[in-house]
Amino acid sequence: MEFLETSVDKFVFRVARDYRYNDADVWAKREGARVRIGLTDFLQQKSGDVAFVNLKEIGTELGVNDELAALETIKVDLVIPAPLAGKIVAVNDALADHPELVNSDCYGAGWLVEIEPANIADYDALLDAETYLPQMQARAELEREK
């Protein structure tokens, strides 16, 4: 997996090159007819250690921005909205016993759900890594100022 990187102060944020993104800092990766979804490095660092992951069930029909997961960390309960509409066809069972995967391998083993998109064109409309990186950087700098 190849990454783009940027840093704000001492924090380094990685962005997987072949993935797609939205401005909620959620990634999507096309796997054939399905799209896999997870948290970006910036979001997992901002949110803290994940203690528990609550994923919506297989079969759930999601509209854009519908809740697909809730992640409980020490600081927040993070509601993750769907970056594109579709039906959940797979969930990452490993997170039940190892929620920390969301932090340690957010682009790989820490994926959340896979969906069958309602409209595959929605995937292409998401931001690519090069476009996402500076937008994420701007948000990271805003976080630092808080």
Added chain:
Amino acid sequence: MTMETFDLAILGGGPGGYVAALHAAQLGARVVLIEKARVGGTCLNVGCIPTKALHASAEFYRDARVKSAALGVDIPNAVVNWAQMQKHKQDTVDQLVRGVEQLLSAKKVTLWRGEGRFLSPHRLQVVGASETRQVEAPRIIIATGAASAALPVPGANFSGVITSTEALSLERVPEKLVIVGAGVIGIEFASLYRALGAQVTVLEMLPRILVGTDEELARRLLQLLRRAGIDIQLNVQVLAIEESQPLTVRYSDAKGEHTAPGDYVLVATGRVPVTRGTGIDTLGIAMNRRAIAVNERMETNVEGVYAIGDVIGGWMLAHVASAEGKVAAENALGKAGAIDYRAVPNCVYSMPELASVGMTEADARAAQIPIKVGKFPFSANARALSFRETDGLVKIVAHAETDVILGMHILGPRATDLIAEGALAVQAGVNAREVGHLIHAHPTLPEAVMEAALDVTGEMIHYQRVRVGA
């Protein structure tokens, strides 16, 4: 043959029977309590109390190995002294049994040791060790309790296939233990023996553990139990028990047939009311399957005969039996009283503990009651952090329009103690705003209850619910 007359006779001296006896004596009645073994019944002798005594030992041992270094105490070689754990358990039980005997004696309750059976609706025969006596009483309360259900599979009668009673007094901590049933008893023993170092497998027929409890909290507890190394298999059917290694349970699930070896197989699939040998069948008492049927005044269909506790099925909890015992005693002595089950706390002494009172989200949805849910994790509670027990959360189910607390469900440290605030809230119809704005001492675990109540009304302070991108 001796025949004595009393105002009230009670068959069974467990937490239902002995509390009924004490309360009736308070109300001025002449009471005889008939008990075939030791007062305190299942609860004191082979149930609630001995399990909690062993739980205390097991938790201490586990903390010595797991928490002590982080807290700055070096305990290099903590070992289980099983004989002493058994002694601690027995001493606790014996002290409580003596205590109940003293309470009965102080209130002048007559205690007859022996096995009682009905000769007629107002007459009992009691067969003791040295004599047989009869008692005549216009009012009789049946409190004979329940016993472990058997597992109807081949091999269930092999020695080593045990109930919770034997599981409390094993010769040593087993190396491998298979538990059939993931209800309260199965889960408590799983936690206990795992903490003591046993390899534990739990086999459950249903798709979840602890049926009837809050589904989300049970799922989280399942995850924590698995993380502790307990092998929990759901959706399985036990086929047979075989004598090999020394015992092997053969079971099937969607993926096929499997086996689980154990030094013992603990059958914890449920408990069944005890009515055999009591002569109840001669009275024409109405039954509810295997339980005695009663109304809310604990009356059976036979005039002057009442029934309470595990023998009437229902909750099968000691504190419920005691509450029912008081209601039965009052009704038997001419006072009106009805049992109120709205706020029965239900406790699971797993590690971590799970406790609940009132309605779950599922109960409310089934009753078509609109609800709001407030949640607060112990990971954000200062006290929990200070002693490093941060797994779990408090969940409050409130009426969407009035904020009245309909239920409280807690997974985490001291959940079984914390639930008392929930029981009070549910019983008294307190609303979430009142609990949220009540000053709770800091730093304490009940602050998590306060914050969960604040979450119901959108005012939670010490935790955030953030929707990304919003």
